[in-house]
Amino acid sequence: MDRKAFIEKLVGHIKQWENEIDKLETKAQEAEAELKVEYGRQIEELRSQKKAMEEKLEKLEQAGDAAWQELKGSLETALNNMDNALRSALEKFK
Helix, strand or coil, rough: CCCHHHHHHHHHHHHHHHHHHHHHHHHHHCCCHHHHHHHHHHHHHHHHHHHHHHHHHHHHHHHHHHHHHHHHHHHHHHHHHHHHHHHHHHHHCC
């Protein structure tokens, strides 16, 4: 996958995460007090991971051709970690 396609893939994932996090926030508002705290923790963690991914994406966009290959590996790992965390949160709060 070339650099442009990889960046587009990351941007798509970030938008999807934002939508899913927003859905969790809606559920949190409707939840009982006890669950609201847990929702809040999960949402805070997901937003933190999303922000970290956005920062890595920005570095990737600014990186030279040689450096982007190095960043690609860490971004793929972060992408998988975020997908897993989001999937876990969604399963937990069905």
